[in-house]
Amino acid sequence: PSHAQGEHANSMQKDSRLGSKPRTFFYQSRIYFTDAELIVSFRETSPVVVKSEPEEDNSFYPYPKHNKASKRERDDEEFEYKPKKVKVEHDKKAKKRKHEYEEDEDDEDIKPKKKTKDKKATDGKKTKKEEEEKWKWWEEERYTDGSKWRFLEHKGPVFAPPYEPMPNKVRFYYDGKIMKLSAAAEEVATFFAKMLDHEYSTKDVFRKNFFKDWRKEMTSEEKAIITDLNKCNFSEMNDYFKAQSEARKQMSKEEKKKIKEENERLLQEYGFCIMDNHKERIGNFRTEPPGLFRGRGDHPKMGMLKRRIRPEDIIINCSKDSKQPKPPPGSKWKEVRHDNKVTWLASWTENIQGSIKYIMLNPSSRIKGEKDWQKYETARCLKKCVDRIRTQYRDDWKSKEMRIRQRAVALYFIDKLALRAGNEKEEGETADTVGCCSLRVEHIKLHPKINDQEFVVELDFLGKDSIRYYNKMPVEKRVFKNLQLFLENKQPEDDLFDRLNTSILNKHLQELMDGLTAKVFRTYNASITLQQQLKELTSDDSIPAKILSYNRANRAVAILCNHQRAPPKTFEKSMQNLQTKIDEKEKQLSTARKQLKAAKADHKASHDEKSKKTVEVKRKAVQRIEEQLMKLQVQATDREENKQIALGTSKLNYLDPRISVAWCKKYGIPIEKIYNKTQREKFAWAIDMAEKDYEF
DNA sequence: GCGCCGACTTGCTCAGACGATT
DNA sequence: AATCGTCTGAGCAAGTCGGCGC
Numbered sequence: 198p199s200h201a202q203g204e205h206a207n208s209m210q211k212d213s214r215l216g217s218k219p220r221t222f223f224y225q226s227r228i229y230f231t232d233a234e235l236i237v238s239f240r241e242t243s244p245v246v247v248k249s250e251p252e253e254d255n256s257f258y259p260y261p262k263h264n265k266a267s268k269r270e271r272d273d274e275e276f277e278y279k280p281k282k283v284k285v286e287h288d289k290k291a292k293k294r295k296h297e298y299e300e301d302e303d304d305e306d307i308k309p310k311k312k313t314k315d316k317k318a319t320d321g322k323k324t325k326k327e328e329e330e331k332w333k334w335w336e337e338e339r340y341t342d343g344s345k346w347r348f349l350e351h352k353g354p355v356f357a358p359p360y361e362p363m364p365n366k367v368r369f370y371y372d373g374k375i376m377k378l379s380a381a382a383e384e385v386a387t388f389f390a391k392m393l394d395h396e397y398s399t400k401d402v403f404r405k406n407f408f409k410d411w412r413k414e415m416t417s418e419e420k421a422i423i424t425d426l427n428k429c430n431f432s433e434m435n436d437y438f439k440a441q442s443e444a445r446k447q448m449s450k451e452e453k454k455k456i457k458e459e460n461e462r463l464l465q466e467y468g469f470c471i472m473d474n475h476k477e478r479i480g481n482f483r484t485e486p487p488g489l490f491r492g493r494g495d496h497p498k499m500g501m502l503k504r505r506i507r508p509e510d511i512i513i514n515c516s517k518d519s520k521q522p523k524p525p526p527g528s529k530w531k532e533v534r535h536d537n538k539v540t541w542l543a544s545w546t547e548n549i550q551g552s553i554k555y556i557m558l559n560p561s562s563r564i565k566g567e568k569d570w571q572k573y574e575t576a577r578c579l580k581k582c583v584d585r586i587r588t589q590y591r592d593d594w595k596s597k598e599m600r601i602r603q604r605a606v607a608l609y610f611i612d613k614l615a616l617r618a619g620n621e622k623e624e625g626e627t628a629d630t631v632g633c634c635s636l637r638v639e640h641i642k643l644h645p646k647i648n649d650q651e652f653v654v655e656l657d658f659l660g661k662d663s664i665r666y667y668n669k670m671p672v673e674k675r676v677f678k679n680l681q682l683f684l685e686n687k688q689p690e691d692d693l694f695d696r697l698n699t700s701i702l703n704k705h706l707q708e709l710m711d712g713l714t715a716k717v718f719r720t721y722n723a724s725i726t727l728q729q730q731l732k733e734l735t736s737d738d739s740i741p742a743k744i745l746s747y748n749r750a751n752r753a754v755a756i757l758c759n760h761q762r763a764p765p766k767t768f769e770k771s772m773q774n775l776q777t778k779i780d781e782k783e784k785q786l787s788t789a790r791k792q793l794k795a796a797k798a799d800h801k802a803s804h805d806e807k808s809k810k811t812v813e814v815k816r817k818a819v820q821r822i823e824e825q826l827m828k829l830q831v832q833a834t835d836r837e838e839n840k841q842i843a844l845g846t847s848k849l850n851y852l853d854p855r856i857s858v859a860w861c862k863k864y865g866i867p868i869e870k871i872y873n874k875t876q877r878e879k880f881a882w883a884i885d886m887a888e889k890d891y892e893f
Numbered sequence: 894g895c896g897c898c899g900a901c902t903t904g905c906t907c908a909g910a911c912g913a914t915t
Numbered sequence: 916a917a918t919c920g921t922c923t924g925a926g927c928a929a930g931t932c933g934g935c936g937c
Contacts, residue, residue: 446909457910485927493905493928539900553899554927568901617903618931621896627929661930662904700894703932716902716931762905771920845923846904875924895937903930908923915918 332475334563335570335882344537345564349515351470351479351542353522353530354556355463357486357505360384367437370430371423382415385502388489390434397491397499406500407489414502470542470558471519478559479542484511490549494628494663501549510545540564550626561878570882573853575712576720577893583721586709587612594675600696604705606679607633607694611718614668615757617661618699618715630659633715634699639689643680644669652677666759723754723851728893730754731860739824744870745831747860752838754847762843775833782826789819848876854883859891 340346363383368375378386389407392398408426415423423429448456467482487505492498508528515521517535524530531545541555558564579586590612593605610616610633619632631640640658647653654677655669672680683693699715706713730750736742765771793815800808854872858880861868868877868884877884 442908481926483926491928496928541900544899550928551898552929555900557901565902572902620931622930630929632930662928664905699932714932760904765921767920774920843905850903873923896935898933898935900933901931904928906926906928908925910923911921913919913921915916 332563333882333885334475334566335886339567345540346472346537347516348473348519349470349537349542350519351515351522352467353513353524354511354543355467355483356508356525357484363387363434363437367433369434372425372428373430376422379416379419382411382419384487385411385414386429386431387434387438388487388502390431391438392489393431393435400499402495402497403489403491403500406498407502410500410502472558472562472564475563477562477564480557480559482556484545485547485554492628494630494659496628497625498549498627504548506545512544514539514542514544559878560875561881566879566882569879572720573724573855573893575717576724576853578710579713579717579721580725580893582710583612589709591675594679600701602679603683603694603697604702606676606683607697607702608706609672609676611715612722614656614670615719615722615759616666617719618702620699628659628663630661630663632660632699634694634697634702636693637689638684638687638691638693641680641684641693643677643684645677654680660759664759664761719758720851720853723758723847724853724856724893726754726757727751727852728856731856735860735864739827740866740870741828741831743864743866745835747857747866747871748835748844749838751844751848751852752842754852755842755844758847758851760843760846761841764840768840772833772836775829775836779826779829779833782822782829786819786822786826789815789822793819849879853893854880855887855891856893858883858887859889862887862889 360380362380369378369383369386370376389398389411397403404426412420412423464482468479469476470479471477484506485503488503490498490501490503508524509531511524511530513522513530513533514536515533516537521533522530541557543556544553546552547554560566560569586608590605590608593601594609596602596605611618617632619635621635622630631637636656636658640656642655642657644653644655645651650671652674653669653671657665657667660666680693683695687693687695703714706715706717727750730753731747734746734749736746793812796808796812796815800812802808857871858868860866861871872880872884
């Protein structure tokens with residue numbers, strides 16, 4: 198496309214502010230959100246000032262990629278710098294911590310009985326457990342040979358309970374006539390019966406898939422009779438399940454307690470494993486129960502039967518020298534292997550997509566935590582070279598080669614809009630969703646001029662989980678011209694980037710920075726946005742106001758990453774309730790103010806001590822009510838803004854927890870206000886190591 | 894270079910636990 | 916004690932990405 202090259206060459210000259218001037222990078226609000234909903238405005242996420250940070254642990258991470266360097270090289274490098282540097286960098290802190298730790302230990306050993314508050318404090322087991330909870334894996338060295346563990350012992354998965362046939366009084370009708378189903382057919386029927394109230398049991402694809410799979414479970418007699426799903430009546434089964442769940446709710450305290458205890462027992466027995474001398478929590482220790490597959494969005498396989506998992510389907514992974522888990526009586530494992538290059542404890546192949554499912558550890562485990570930490574270190578690496586990379590892709594917009602231009606424009610989208618990479622998907626196997634590289638012509642509209650803005654790109658597509666991405670934003674002229682070029686002579690269903698896929702893109706990124714892939718941009722942009730928004734938004738105000746600021750910063754990230762949720766069913770009502778409370782509070786306030794005024798007048802008239810005191814009392818009351826009102830208003834704002842935005846995903850997966858920890862420490866906010874228990878467990882490493890001056 | 898697969902992360906939803914209120 | 920609303924974690928689907936074999 199040499200003509201395009203010429204056309205673009207002139208317009209580029211003005212555009213050389215990169216590098217010299219601080220870069221402004223606009224995250225426009227999605228027009229998907231009205232102004233009222235989106236109060237946070239996105240401003241420059243840059244300029245990014247990259248200071249050299251001698252005190253920072255940049256020499257610690259990232260490790261050379263396991264598969265890129267040879268084993269020997271890796272070992273050499275690591276032994277040179279890692280352990281020593283860590284010790285030096287965190288010296289003061291480490292000492293302090295060690296001291297504290299030892300003190301705690303002493304406390305345990307010497308005067309354990311002093312901890313009378315805790316009934317079990319004297320119990321040896323408990324002491325051990327506490328010790329376990331305190332284990333700071335982040336202060337230890339990591340494996341450098343690509344292995345994930347040395348020792349692994351566990352009890353295997355817990356299986357779904359066997360099918361309990363329906364009581365005889367619960368009947369199934371076909372074409373109005375009672376029909377007793379065989380156990381196998383009945384079980385599958387109950388799966389459908391449980392979903393009767395769901396919208397998708399009315400969907401054609403769902404019904405068709407279900408019926409097809411159900412028929413496979415029927416006896417030949419049943420098959421001969423049951424030929425039309427519309428003639429099936431599952432309502433008694435449905436009623437039965439409703440009654441059951443009602444009964445469960447109505448259970449007495451004792452019964453509930455019993456169930457809880459049983460669950461706890463199961464958790465204690467199967468929910469933990471021993472990995473390298475430490476007891477670690479398993480994330481999911483149960484196999485998935487059988488049921489009907491419900492894909493998200495327009496999934497072609499929805500309604501298909503998800504098979505029951507048997508021990509014969511399970512591959513166990515553990516170390517050779519461990520006590521192997523026993524399969525349930527009368528059954529065998531499919532295989533027992535000893536692969537310490539992977540982290541899973543057990544796996545099976547699922548029958549809908551043929552993909553593998555795993556039993557793995559909890560996010561609080563060392564093995565997940567290390568990986569998570571490393572992820573943020575890679576993103577921090579990107580921070581250091583993002584300017585260079587941005588300069589380069591902007592340069593590439595002028596390339597003579599189509600593939601390079603496409604790569605550069607795609608990367609621009611990934612960077613600016615935080616799009617996902619967009620792998621190709623097998624057609625007809627899953628819902629039709631796309632990411633950046635798989636965008637099609639039909640997903641993009643170009644507006645040379647619209648509402649006073651030039652070069653506006655409109656993106657409208659279904660992304661992961663069939664969540665709609667809709668965004669209209671001005672882009673640089675050069676991007677716009679390139680997009681026009683990519684669209685030439687194409688049909689709506691053609692790929693926008695026909696010379697690009699994720700593999701090409703990631704290979705390119707790998708050359709730009711070690712460990713760089715498309716998703717690192719999401720992590721980087723999310724974390725840097727949080728940090729900047731926190732800087733910008735944090736008010737010099739009360740704690741609730743500060744937390745509102747935090748939530749707004751978090752929200753900015755969620756919007757950037759397009760993390761949405763269905764508005765909670767009770768949203769309108771709960772909003773109304775809150776408003777009622779606010780109204781009441783306002784009335785209270787005006788009453789209190791009147792009283793204060795009256796008291797003042799009284800005091801002015803009498804000038805006695807008593808009236809002076811009354812004034813003070815009333816003044817305090819007004820103040821208190823004002824505070825309460827403010828708190829409620831803040832809550833209302835927060836909730837309204839959050840109506841259809843999901844904060845959880847970004848908090849859990851994209852935001853370097855050290856940013857939040859540092860923010861809490863800086864402003865004296867208790868960490869519990871930001872992270873709940875699970876989150877604190879997951880981010881224990883960050884809570885322990887980040888100081889108030891931490892910079893992402 | 895491509896298609897496929899394995900391993901692991903990311904993402905949304907909903908039941909039920911939990912805590913506040915009546 | 917019952918009821919109500921919110922929060923949390925489990926559950927599991929759906930992505931990303933690297934490696935392998937051809």
